[in-house]
Amino acid sequence: MEDERSRSLLQLMMTEGLVPSKEEEEKREIVISKLKNIVMAWAKRVAWQRRLPKQDIAASSATILTYGSYGLGVYNSESDIDALCVGPYFATMAEDFFIVLYNMLKNRLEVSEIHCVKDAKVPLMRFKFDGISVDLPYAQLKVLSVPENVDIFNPFFLRDIDETGWKSLSGVRANKRICQLVPNLEKFQAMLRCVKLWAKRRGVYGNLNGFLGGVHLAILAAFVCQCDPNGSLSSLISNFYKTYAFWTWPTPVVLQDGMLQPTVNPIKTPLSMPIQLPCSPYEYCHSNITKSTFYKIRAEFLRGHNLTKDLWKSDFDWHNIFEPFPYTKKYTRFAKIFVSACQQDELGDWVGWIKSRFRCLLFKLEEVQGLCDPNPAEYIDMDVAEPNVVFYWGLQPGKTNNIDIESVKEDFWRNISNGYQGPFGRIELSILQASQLPKYAQNDTLTRKGTKACWKIIDYNQQRIPVYSRHLPQYVVGYVSTNGDPEYPSAGC
Numbered sequence: 199m200e201d202e203r204s205r206s207l208l209q210l211m212m213t214e215g216l217v218p219s220k221e222e223e224e225k226r227e228i229v230i231s232k233l234k235n236i237v238m239a240w241a242k243r244v245a246w247q248r249r250l251p252k253q254d255i256a257a258s259s260a261t262i263l264t265y266g267s268y269g270l271g272v273y274n275s276e277s278d279i280d281a282l283c284v285g286p287y288f289a290t291m292a293e294d295f296f297i298v299l300y301n302m303l304k305n306r307l308e309v310s311e312i313h314c315v316k317d318a319k320v321p322l323m324r325f326k327f328d329g330i331s332v333d334l335p336y337a338q339l340k341v342l343s344v345p346e347n348v349d350i351f352n353p354f355f356l357r358d359i360d361e362t363g364w365k366s367l368s369g370v371r372a373n374k375r376i377c378q379l380v381p382n383l384e385k386f387q388a389m390l391r392c393v394k395l396w397a398k399r400r401g402v403y404g405n406l407n408g409f410l411g412g413v414h415l416a417i418l419a420a421f422v423c424q425c426d427p428n429g430s431l432s433s434l435i436s437n438f439y440k441t442y443a444f445w446t447w448p449t450p451v452v453l454q455d456g457m458l459q460p461t462v463n464p465i466k467t468p469l470s471m472p473i474q475l476p477c478s479p480y481e482y483c484h485s486n487i488t489k490s491t492f493y494k495i496r497a498e499f500l501r502g503h504n505l506t507k508d509l510w511k512s513d514f515d516w517h518n519i520f521e522p523f524p525y526t527k528k529y530t531r532f533a534k535i536f537v538s539a540c541q542q543d544e545l546g547d548w549v550g551w552i553k554s555r556f557r558c559l560l561f562k563l564e565e566v567q568g569l570c571d572p573n574p575a576e577y578i579d580m581d582v583a584e585p586n587v588v589f590y591w592g593l594q595p596g597k598t599n600n601i602d603i604e605s606v607k608e609d610f611w612r613n614i615s616n617g618y619q620g621p622f623g624r625i626e627l628s629i630l631q632a633s634q635l636p637k638y639a640q641n642d643t644l645t646r647k648g649t650k651a652c653w654k655i656i657d658y659n660q661q662r663i664p665v666y667s668r669h670l671p672q673y674v675v676g677y678v679s680t681n682g683d684p685e686y687p688s689a690g691c
């Protein structure tokens with residue numbers, strides 16, 4: 199029976215399209231192989247610019263290491279490729295990565311929508327390559343040649359690495375360690391695919407909205423796999439919900455890692471759902487969970503448990519677990535967040551900025567009215583001509599029926615008006631009754647727009663300033679617009 203339940207779940211995964219087709223797999227492999235060639239050529243170009251001896255130019259190399267859902271083997275057609283560029287000692291982040299490599303990528307026909315996200319914890323370039331989204335951070339090692347499959351646990355490669363490089367490597371390290379620590383990789387992957395689908399359908403996926411991200415779910419799933427090394431897929435899913443429905447948060451979830459000393463007194467953290475990153479006993483997954491999202495995630499774990507505690511029930515059906523969350527049945531009022539920009543190519547940046555500030559909006563809404571459910575789904579209002587994205591957040595009946603929306607607006611506006619570099623777009627906040635929701639947002643099963651946050655767009659109308667190499671002052675490595683973003687390549691690039 200248990201095997202039968204696992205088989206029907208695998209079948210459901212196929213019909214839901216969770217497992218990528220051969221063509222999709224190949225398409226991604228080609229993207230990665232092309233990226234490897236590009237960064238290899240880049241390393242040699244920079245070595246030449248630095249006037250390194252011929253044999254050093256020949257020996258210099260850079261590579262690409264994949265991580266995130268792609269690295270874990272749990273991606274689907276919607277997922278991005280998280281690819282870390284690992285470069286040699288002479289290739290700097292500010293100049294060579296964000297200007298020279300940027301320009302090389304920008305010149306490729308396969309590349310579109312390229313942005314630099316320089317002020318993030320892990321600075322990166324974000325672009326589409328043959329239509330597939332790529333996140334590309336950078337780590338600079340103190341070596342001349344970076345082998346294709348460089349071992350990032352080898353102290354030889356890690357010596358004297360700077361803090362940003364260390365942070366950039368942390369995603370790859372965590373992924374590798376998770377894969378090593380799970381007793382059965384295939385079962386872990388199948389399980390993670392399922393819980394990701396569940397989290398997306400139930401509206402508890404997405405770090406920016408205060409829910410769980412891919413890395414949080416990967417560690418939660420890996421922990422359950424470690425606790426039941428021989429469990430079938432169906433029993434692992436059932437244990438997943440049981441484990442977290444009754445977890446005594448804020449006890450941290452920590453993978454058993456034979457290599458590290460067990461943490462006797464885990465370091466104190468203000469996080470309400472601490473999930474420790476493997477390989478870093480002092481680091482937890484970054485999280486934006488608030489009081490509201492904490493309740494919702496816990497309620498969803500409990501619901502999952504109630505639906506899977508008896509896998510042998512004759513009317514058991516996996517589809518129930520993946521039912522979309524019925525927002526319009528659950529909430530009578532919604533906060534509408536309408537975000538728009540004059541131009542389509544300004545929208546991604548502006549929405550990305552607003553989303554990076556959602557945590558503050560959530561806190562304010564919790565303060566003035568009580569619990570709030572920040573549905574991560576993004577809609578487009580087709581009746582508005584301006585390019586736009588709309589969010590509808592469920593509001594629990596709260597302290598009052600008359601929300602002081604003006605104070606929420608003021609507070610949020612103050613928050614978003616500081617620090618944004620790009621052209622400001624429009625943002626409107628309002629409160630709606632469920633009956634006032636437009637049709638497209640009433641149907642909880644509708645496919646919605648899936649945009650990714652991105653910051654800083656290049657303003658092509660601004661003046662271009664040449665940037666000279668620090669190492670070869672007469673050599674122009676590229677151009678920046680007046681707001682400091684890299685732009686078109688120099689003739690030599």
Ligand SMILES: Nc1ncnc2c1ncn2[C@@H]1O[C@H](COP(=O)(O)OP(=O)(O)OP(=O)(O)O)[C@@H](O)[C@H]1O
Nearest residue numbers: 266267268277278280369405411412413483484485
């Ligand atoms: N909140 C976070 N805390 C720590 N590491 C993070 C966090 N968010 C992202 N990362 C790192 O970046 C990687 C890629 O993140 P990303 O948001 O692309 O998620 P993902 O697991 O690849 O899922 P998806 O399929 O949705 O892209 C993660 O695997 C993790 O290593």
Ligand SMILES: [Mg+2]
Nearest residue numbers: 266267278280
């Ligand atoms: Mg990803």
Ligand SMILES: [Mg+2]
Nearest residue numbers: 266278280333
């Ligand atoms: Mg990513």
